[in-house]
Amino acid sequence: MDRTAQYMPGFGNDFETEALPGALPQGQNSPQKCAYGLYAEQLSGTAFTAPRGQNERTWCYRIRPSVRHIGRFEKIAVPLWKSAPNIDPDVISLGQYRWDPVPHSTEPFTWITGMRTVTTAGDVNTQTGMAAHVYLVTTSMVDEYFYSSDGELLVVPQEGRLRFTTELGVMDVEPKEICVLPRGLVYRVEVLEGPCRGFVCENYGQKFDLPNRGPIGANCMANPRDFKTPFAAFEDRDTPSTVTIKWCGSFHRSAIDQSPLDVVAWHGNYAPWKYDLRNYAPVGAILFDHPDPSIFTVLTAPSGVEGTANIDFVLFRERWMVAEHSFRPPWYHKNVMSELMGNIYGVYDAKPKGFVPGGMSLHNCMLPHGPDRNAFEGASNAELKAEKLDETMSFMFETRFPQQLTAWAAKEAPLQDDYVDCWTSLDKKFDGTPGVK
Secondary structure, three states, rough: OOOOOEEEEEOOEEEEEEOOOOOOOOOOOOOOOHHHEEEEEEEEOOOOOOOOOOOEEEEEEOOOOOOHOOOOOOEEEEOOOOOOOOOOOOOOOOEEEEEEOOOOOOOOOOOOOOOEEEEEEHHHHHHHEEEEEEEOOOOOOOOOOEEEEOEEEEEEEEEEEEEEEEEEEEEEOOOOOEEOOOOOOEEEEEEEEEEEEEHHHHHEEOOOOOOOOHHOOHHHHHHHHHHHEEEOOOOOOOOOEEEEEEEEOOEEEEEEEOOOOEEEEEOOOOEEEEHHHOOEEOOOOOOOOOHHHHHHHHEEEEEEOHHHHHHHEEEEEEEEEEEOOOOOOOOOOOOOOOOEEEEEEEOEOOOOOOOOOOOOOOOOOOOOOOOOHHHHHHHOOOOOOOEEEEEEEEEEEOOOOOOOEEHHHHHOOEEEOOOHHHOOOOOOOOOOOOOOO
């Protein structure tokens, strides 16, 4: 059937959807015989005994059970897609780093071959930590499918438009949007408008969730109704195909004789979704001082330590600056959480030069960082009237683990060797005379 992108609203909802009338059984999950000769199968995204509010699973009604969509495996090399732990003795990860955009290539890259890992953190085998990647995609996957057993993928496009044709439906994603592809979900990635470039956070740990708002209350930040999950759509297509699985950091390929995207109906709460970042309603200072960047958290993936995230996804988008007698950009800081930033478009207020769209920076665990001299001088001497930060959108993958650079990020990616020098011109202003500011 025609698989087009159509969506249902809500975050963490229990959805039900069918592409053929009557394909979804009512009142039970596993009838003796399913309609249309379908097979019932459960996809579990959490442990069976997870607490009710955290337990995630989806029942699928498919043409073939998924055991028919894999066969014997052969290991394949995907040399630039790395997993933690990945500590290269010849690479120094301690430092402040910044990269120019990774240039496009005339070479054909698919979703798998076009992935380049920048940092890894934690351990994929114990399902803790993350990896940060850049993708360059120029060509669609044809009769080729993929899923990761290692974690969910948070996709942040920066250029071009992609279609994720998944077992549970179709999502079209473009810059200023994000999407999440759950662990274990089979999909194919197609180029709608290329070349495509963007960022990926591979989350090894507990799934991304909306942050608790605390005293902010029930509204603003990312509102649940703005998240979109696709309607059911399926392929009934017999053609030689391959399925590639990422498992414990290695890649395995299996040959099959049909499309595995054959789920005719499904119900549950474990599914892919997309979100338009332009719907994020930031909350900030309306009198004085600059709050911690956590105030801009869109998504958080919890760890075993309450209040300390495995990963936070933080967004710096257009907003008004109105704080009185305050230094408005982010202040100088050194913190436990390590921060990988990416620029989607525009100018970031703490780094007006050098941090360009498509570029990245890394400020690792307990490494000091903050505004460069131009940003400091400008903000220290600016007239403090209401000011709109316009046409700007940057983000941060923040984790409690130190992030280790890959050899590609340290030696092949377009690293700005002079980035650390942006602070050398910050001069001493101290004057011990009482009353002098």
